Amino acid sequence: MSKSYLQRCLFLFGIWSVVCDRSVRARQTPDSIYCICYRLRTPKRHVKQAAAGNPTEDVNNIKQLLAGELTLEWAHETWLGIPDRPCWKSVPKGASNDAFSHQIRYKEQKHTYASRKLQWPEKSFHVSYTVFSNNGKAKIRAALLGFDSFEVSFFDTYDVLFSTKYCFIMSPTQLEDGDVMCSLWAGVPLSEKGAAASENEKAKKKKEADNASAQCVQALAAKCSRPGKRLYKRYFFC
Numbered sequence: 001m002s003k004s005y006l007q008r009c010l011f012l013f014g015i016w017s018v019v020c021d022r023s024v025r026a027r028q029t030p031d032s033i034y035c036i037c038y039r040l041r042t043p044k045r046h047v048k049q050a051a052a053g054n055p056t057e058d059v060n061n062i063k064q065l066l067a068g069e070l071t072l073e074w075a076h077e078t079w080l081g082i083p084d085r086p087c088w089k090s091v092p093k094g095a096s097n098d099a100f101s102h103q104i105r106y107k108e109q110k111h112t113y114a115s116r117k118l119q120w121p122e123k124s125f126h127v128s129y130t131v132f133s134n135n136g137k138a139k140i141r142a143a144l145l146g147f148d149s150f151e152v153s154f155f156d157t158y159d160v161l162f163s164t165k166y167c168f169i170m171s172p173t174q175l176e177d178g179d180v181m182c183s184l185w186a187g188v189p190l191s192e193k194g195a196a197a198s199e200n201e202k203a204k205k206k207k208e209a210d211n212a213s214a215q216c217v218q219a220l221a222a223k224c225s226r227p228g229k230r231l232y233k234r235y236f237f238c
Helices: 004-020 021-026 029-041 043-051 055-066 198-223
Strands: 069-075 089-096 099-106 111-112 118-120 123-134 137-145 159-163 167-173 183-189 231-233
Touching: 021 118, 055 099, 055 123, 055 137, 055 167, 069 198, 159 198, 167 198, 183 198, 198 231
Parallel strands: none
Antiparallel strands: 069 089, 069 183, 069 231, 089 099, 099 123, 111 118, 123 137, 137 159, 159 167, 167 183
């Protein structure tokens, strides 16, 4: 450790001593100086670790996203190796405290997936999303509003694995440790988010959206890749 660096640490330690009460100063040891110098040398790493997996930030991100229209962009296949109904658009209808009311509508859909022809009838239903944190994790509870039955087992409580102001990734809470069944929700659509007046602003917004989309997909691959479980781009079918 250089002499000038140690002098700077000692100077900062002296300032710290002035503002601390006497009981703290009475317990100081030479190790205290090293501890303070170490923290001053590594502020970026320290801040990054503190911000990782922040449930409050995740909750805020998701609330902002639920205030607008969402699509389900990516997801794992079902246990049968086929997609659930691919085109999920979730449109906001109202909000109260931590609960958000959305409506999901489907036209009749026909798709070919993995050499299989799949068909879904027309469907419309209302859902309530509740966002909260528990045991250091942000969570989302999806509940069907009304008495309609629904063929997709979507209504459940989910752990939030990743979030930004553009997307979030969730997986059912009740799965075994280490297992995931991921879905990536995004603002609709990311490439058109934030239409601007000028061409320069449009180009800037598109670049931001493209970067955000890439970040979300990278997080999906990092957190949700599991042997034998395939992810597919649901919104591709729409």
